[in-house]
Amino acid sequence: DVKVTQSSRYLVKRTGEKVFLECVQDMDHENMFWYRQDPGLGLRLIYFSYDVKMKEKGDIPEGYSVSREKKERFSLILESASTNQTSMYLCASSYPGTYQETQYFGPGTRLLVL
């Protein structure tokens, strides 16, 4: 079974703090994704990585950066957390070239910025 783990289930941070969210997958997937999920908006893509050290912006990259130094690990960084970044953050991975490239998700990190 594919396993995607996220470093924290719940986080509370203060405005202006630097926040690191880590994601690890154990299936040697090339593709990794960071989404945020907000009520009524579905999942919105923040960043995508298709290989080590490679990244592409998604639909809402502002205020975020990412790091992928190893294939299995993809980190999301909030450089200076703001209250509008309070959300559920979901990491996913997939193997490119397969039929519909099913994405496998971690359990999510619920972040509250005060």
Next chain:
Amino acid sequence: DQQVKQNSPSLSVQEGRISILNCDYTNSMFDYFLWYKKYPAEGPTFLISISSIKDKNEDGRFTVFLNKSAKHLSLHIVPSQPGDSAVYFCAAKQDSNYQLIWGAGTKLIIKP
């Protein structure tokens, strides 16, 4: 501009009956459509998908129907069970693009 729309935020169905979840899209270039299921405090899990060259795909109690002319797809669950209570997301993608485009989700509640 939302390319994938799920217009019903919630749906309540009696146990044993059919649940029908709907999804509309605007981009005729989508090649695949997927349904994911999400329980509270868990990440979404893949449920079923359909290619744009088909109009139906079945997997046990779950069937997805695609009507390309109407740009509409639906997920049928028969019979509905209490464990089906979850949020269901519709998503779509083009073959040439890594990105999944997601609907807002529909919360399905199965009543005993």
